[in-house]
Amino acid sequence: MSNPPFGFGLPDPDKGRDNESSGGQSGSGPDAFQQLGQMLSQLGQMLSQAGSTSGPVNYDLAKQIALQRLGSEGRMGFTAGEESSESAVRDSAHLAELWLDEATILPAGATTTAAWTARDWIDRTLPTWQRLCDPVAKQVSSAWMQALPDEAKQAAGPLLSMVGQMGGMAFGSQLGNALAGLASEVLTSTDVGLPLGPETTSALLPQNIAKFTEGLERPKSEVLVYLAAREAAHQRLFAHVPWLRQRLLATVEEFASGITVDTSALEQLAGRVDPTNPASIEEVMSSGLLEPQTTPGQKAALGRLETLLALVEGWVDVVVADAVGERLPGAEALRETLRRRRATGGPAEQTFATLVGLELRPRRMRAASALWKLIGDRHGMQARDTLWTHPDLMPTADDLDDPLGFAERLGDTGALDDGVDPIAELERAERARRSESEPGPEEERRDEGDGENGVAGREPGDV
Known part of the structure; x- marks a missing residue:
């Protein structure tokens, strides 16, 4: 990963040099303890201002930082002179x-x-x-907690909860700064290739x-x-391909679940850090020692995500080109x-690479x-769009390398007969998805009966 994900951002090296230029010392001694006291005081103020938000990321802080960075760009609504923009957007979308x-x-x-x-954009x-x-x-947080020796956990005691809150603030700060930069650049709700906004x-x-x-x-007007x-x-795909939105987001979650931390790094860390010398901490942070490891499972998930995003973006590229045709000169x-x-x-x-630790390859x-x-x-x-009815019909990464072979195999299998109604297939897939998640009356009665017989824990499909 070229960009370390959450919690692994590097500190500002100018801070240490500013202290030295102002006459302060970064080494051990009374000045170091004074700096530590000031740091703890500032930390207490930050914790009190951050509120009681729990969780791995302080999203209240993230939103606050993002809006502060945006300034006037982050205001709600348009001015009187910009109200025509809303009308222009509606007219352009209709066309x-x-x-x-x-x-x-x-x-x-x-x-x-x-x-x-x-x-x-930030709110939605x-x-x-x-x-x-x-x-x-x-x-990331759980990996570091698990990597801590038992002695360290016992010694830390109540401080562990503060460490978790500090981590949530650090993640929130990183997210807020990234979202502010992205919010001032994105053109549509699907600019990242993911369904970030509300459905439909x-x-x-x-x-x-x-x-x-x-x-x-x-x-x-032409650009609009x-x-x-x-x-x-994009919205047509996300609305009428039931499995797509869930598959994209679930693949990101799968990538995250594989994050591991090299526990041997803690031993090196203990030997290289002097708690009274902030410069030693800065040196360790800048060395890349704390960056998590990429596992084979993560690489596989990354490959699937890259392929799926490429298929979404490629389909949109082709369909829009066919739609606008010669209607737009540019x-x-x-x-x-x-x-x-x-x-x-x-x-x-x-931004996606920094926040989630995934670096996408748009060349695909x-x-x-x-x-x-x-x-x-x-x-x-019709045959092209029918492939979206089921993930098993979709091209793979290997097919992107051999498009001609994939097109020929489609013709040989006869899977694209003219008799197939693709809209009906999409609707049938949607109904099947809903029926799987909502048990019918017979299943509910059977579940009640199973509960009386002491077999309520039986999995669907068991006999």
Whole structure:
């Protein structure tokens, strides 16, 4: 991992040099204890200001820091002169949906279209960020607790709870700073490639889009329609492919569950740190000694996530290109601009790598786009989109390397017969998912009877 995840950010090296330049000493002696007293006093103030929020991440602090960094950009609502932006977003989204109807079998997925400010984006996406970040923070915290020797745990006693609260504050501070930077850059609610916003809500950020449009030499209205089409295409996938949203988020959680910490690092840490010398702590932190280890299981989860995100982005790329066609003169230029924006590791990728410890590889998006284009050309739009009905039908990482072979195998298996109704397949998959999670009357009566016979713990499907 090129960027250490939660809790492993490095301290500011300028702080130690500032103390030295002001006449203070960073070594041992009375000054060191005075600095320690000041640090504990400041820590107490921070803990009291952070509130009683429990959990691995202090999200109240994260939101507070993010809004403070945004400043005027984080205000709620638009000014009178910007009210037209909301109308323009709605009109652009409506036009984009009409065009997309001709380019995909998936119906419109958004029931609400919104123009968000940067603050709106933070408010609406924070619940999803919580789901993404909690597993990472919990695993990092528990890994360090488990790695502590029993003697250290007994000696720490009540301080362990304070350490946990400090960790939640550290994670919250890191998240708040990252979200502030991202909120001032993202163009839509799906800019990261993940379903961050509320379900069935299509959202664009007019203020950020206006900044993005500067220097493109394209009319703002044209850029807005193109981005609205991308957002609407994402929403169609997330709304009508029942397994997709859960699979994306669950894969991130799976990656987080594999985080481990090298316990031998604690022994090295104990031998290299002088508690009275802050400079020694700074040296250890900057050495990378505390960075968690990447396991084979994590690498496998990362590969699956990269492939799935590439397939989502590639499909959206192809469908939007087909939808706008020659309707927008600058469509191809905008398409390439957005491709390069993803490929150069923009703020979305960098923030995701820092927060969750996952570094995405946008280069796979071009391969996925070529694959979806080939399938559509050979087998038609209906066959292309039918593949989303079940995860087992989806292309794999190997298929991205051999799109021609995948397209040929589809034709050989006969899985894409014209007699298949893809919309009915999608609806059938959704009904099946709901029926699995909601037991019917017979199951409920059987469960009651099983409880009387002392076998209530029997798993579904057991005989």
